Amino acid sequence: MVQAKSDLFNADLNERAMLFKALAHPARLRILQFLAESESCITGDISDELPLSRTTVNQHIKELKEIGLIQGQIDGVRTKYCLCKDKVEELKVALQEFIDNLDINNYKCK
Amino acid sequence: MVQAKSDLFNADLNERAMLFKALAHPARLRILQFLAESESCITGDISDELPLSRTTVNQHIKELKEIGLIQGQIDGVRTKYCLCKDKVEELKVALQEFIDNLDINNYKCK
DNA sequence: TTTATTTGACGCAAATATACGTCAAATATT
DNA sequence: AATATTTGACGTATATTTGCGTCAAATAAA
Numbered sequence: 001m002v003q004a005k006s007d008l009f010n011a012d013l014n015e016r017a018m019l020f021k022a023l024a025h026p027a028r029l030r031i032l033q034f035l036a037e038s039e040s041c042i043t044g045d046i047s048d049e050l051p052l053s054r055t056t057v058n059q060h061i062k063e064l065k066e067i068g069l070i071q072g073q074i075d076g077v078r079t080k081y082c083l084c085k086d087k088v089e090e091l092k093v094a095l096q097e098f099i100d101n102l103d104i105n106n107y108k109c110k
Numbered sequence: 111m112v113q114a115k116s117d118l119f120n121a122d123l124n125e126r127a128m129l130f131k132a133l134a135h136p137a138r139l140r141i142l143q144f145l146a147e148s149e150s151c152i153t154g155d156i157s158d159e160l161p162l163s164r165t166t167v168n169q170h171i172k173e174l175k176e177i178g179l180i181q182g183q184i185d186g187v188r189t190k191y192c193l194c195k196d197k198v199e200e201l202k203v204a205l206q207e208f209i210d211n212l213d214i215n216n217y218k219c220k
Numbered sequence: 221t222t223t224a225t226t227t228g229a230c231g232c233a234a235a236t237a238t239a240c241g242t243c244a245a246a247t248a249t250t
Numbered sequence: 251a252a253t254a255t256t257t258g259a260c261g262t263a264t265a266t267t268t269g270c271g272t273c274a275a276a277t278a279a280a
Contacts, residue, residue, distance in 0.1 A: 008161045009136035013143075017136040023208075024131035025268085026119035033123075036212050043227065051118045056269045058228065077226050077277040088212050095205045098133075102146050102198055135238085153257065166239045168258065173237095187247040187256050 019094055022067045027052055027060045032083065035070060041081045129204055132177045137162060137170045142193065145180060151191045153182075 009017075023029060027050055034049050035041050046061065047054040061081065064070045068087040073080045119127075133139060137160055144159050145151050156171065157164040171191065174180045178197040183190045 009140060013136040013139050017134055017139055020130050020139075021134035024127055024134045026123040026127040029123050029127055029130075029208075030119060033211060053270050055271070059268080079227065083212065092209050092212070095209055098139075099202050099205055101143060102193065102202070163240050165241070189257065
């Protein structure tokens with residue numbers, strides 16, 4: 001990258017793009033789905049659920065954790081993960097805003 | 111990639127991830143925004159709007175076109191772009207579904 | 221204490237994404 | 251006809267993502 005990436009676009013746009021990027025892989029979507037459904041949310045259980053190595057799954061978990069969508073709680077040698085309520089709410093608002101912005105009748109080409 | 115990517119996850123998950131990926135760059139979000147607001151939607155006008163070279167913008171436009179969110183209409187030497195109504199509606203439904211799936215009270219960690 | 225589990229950090233290779241210059245084709249303008 | 255504009259295809263360089271094996275640390279089990 002030649003230029004400072006973060007300066008090229010406004011902050012809102014950058015942040016929204018990052019949110020979408022966090023959701024842009026089926027493994028990460030599956031992890032979120034699993035956490036939304038599951039009773040237990042141990043790292044190992046999540047790995048077992050996905051057709052990827054534990055290491056790779058761990059990396060996806062890390063990404064979701066870094067963006068704040070999930071959180072981990074150490075429980076002995078294990079780590080329990082779950083959806084982070086606040087961030088999920090934030091995500092919902094962002095998605096709704098995005099949808100609303102596209103809600104126009106400006107389809108000039110058709 | 112060692113394995114066949116498309117077989118690892120179910121089709122819905124893959125397709126949704128692809129949609130999110132299309133939205134995972136500020137330039138592409140800006141293009142959608144611009145098309146939603148703009149009267150004119152000529153390729154050149156879009157490039158002028160973004161802090162990237164025309165070539166790069168063109169590439170982002172191509173991605174959005176390939177996933178079906180926008181469509182182009184040749185008008186002499188120019189090309190007019192606009193949001194593709196049907197796909198935008200589809201996107202809205204997908205986002206809403208995604209939101210609904212996360213709408214749980216299963217926050218075990220907190 | 222010794223051995224087994226579970227986890228995350230680290231490093232590496234391959235695949236993709238991003239950014240951009242150049243070029244040729246098509247159309248407009250002169 | 252000659253020149254200018256607009257566009258997309260192509261090639262290329264760099265950055266990032268993805269996937270995974272190995273390893274050490276922490277805890278649990280024997």
